[in-house]
Amino acid sequence: MKKMVALIFSCIVLLGMLAGCGEKTQEDIIEELGENIKNMTGYKAEATMTLETGKDPQQYVVEIWHKNPNYYRVALNNANKDQSQIILRNDEGVFVLTPALNKSFRFQSDWPENNSQVYLYESLVNDILMDPERIFTANDEHYVFQTKTNYTNKNLQQQEITLNKKDLTPVSAKIMDVELKVLVNVEFEDFELNASFNEGDFDMDRNMTGAQLESLPAMAQESDEPLVVSFPMYVPDGTVLNDSKEVNIEDGKRVILTYTGDQDFTLIQQKSRVQQASTPMHITDGEPVDLGFTVGALTSEAQTKSINWSYDGVDFFLASKDLSTEEMISIARSVYGTEVK
DSSP: OOOHHHHHHHHHHHHHHHHHHTOOOOHHHHHHHHHHHHHOEEEEEEEEEEEOSSSSSSEEEEEEEEEEEEEEEEEEGGGTTEEEEEEEEEETEEEEEGGGTEEEEEEETTTTTTSTTOOOOOOOOHHHHTTTTTTEOOOSSEEEEEEEEESSTOOOOEEEEEEEEEOOEEEEEEEOOOOOHHHHEEEEEEEEEEEOOOOTOOOOHHHHHHHHHHHHHHHHHHOOSOOOOOOOOOOOEEEEEEEEEEEEEEEEEEEEEEEESSSEEEEEEEEOOOOOOOOOOEEEEEEEEEOSSSSSEEEEEEEEEEEEEEEEEEEEEEESSOOHHHHHHHHHHHTTTOOOE
């Protein structure tokens, strides 16, 4: 009888050991994630990004290509607004392309290394690796990490990153505010690790031309409707609208809003037009900046910061000597009701 009990006990211990062998510890996963980033040659991914920062959710289809060490192509498309953009990085610099307007900006920038990027796998993994206070949980199919983020907008403080148990590829990423309300949700529908690329996949001219062929109807439709002036929903305390001026220009009207007080700034807007020249505007001191609904160009010259962006058929230019970068982005975001400060 004792031998049988001992045999049963040994079997239970053995079964427990075998079951335990299949479960990875957090340390195992962290080590494997580090190896994935170190050894991968690149990836292709498709995702849906939903912004919950405005009155109504806005949804974007995002296509992400990354070729090690530093080639990137991120295409964002909002079908409801005929709004598509491409963020491109190659040996010549970083580009923000708006194909339907034949408009492009060029930066000498270290993007995407300067901030967290919710749709880039290596950025999500690095946020996991670099946060010693991360929270880890697991279920039958996924590993889930809650970590801190590194965004210019300090309200985007926390994120929840879900990974496939099988190969540690991304399932979703949710960016949350201090109250853990989800502001940005990215769902990955497809992810191919160590994908192959063709010559010219990261070339600026080829990407601009290819995207324009797909958006020819949008390029041809320049609305004759009058410009509807948009006012920022967020204005810093101690600053008020001092003047609103309409100026006639060659192809329409330009509206200049001047805000004065503790922190002066100017917001200029006019109808978007398809640019005749395709040469990128070269900006030596600037960065692509995520405004939620679109990608803008943040620049600094002679102590004056400015942000250029186009959205829903309107070009915007925001400039100030007094505002911080975070305040500039907050004002720009709030023009379309996506302020999350």
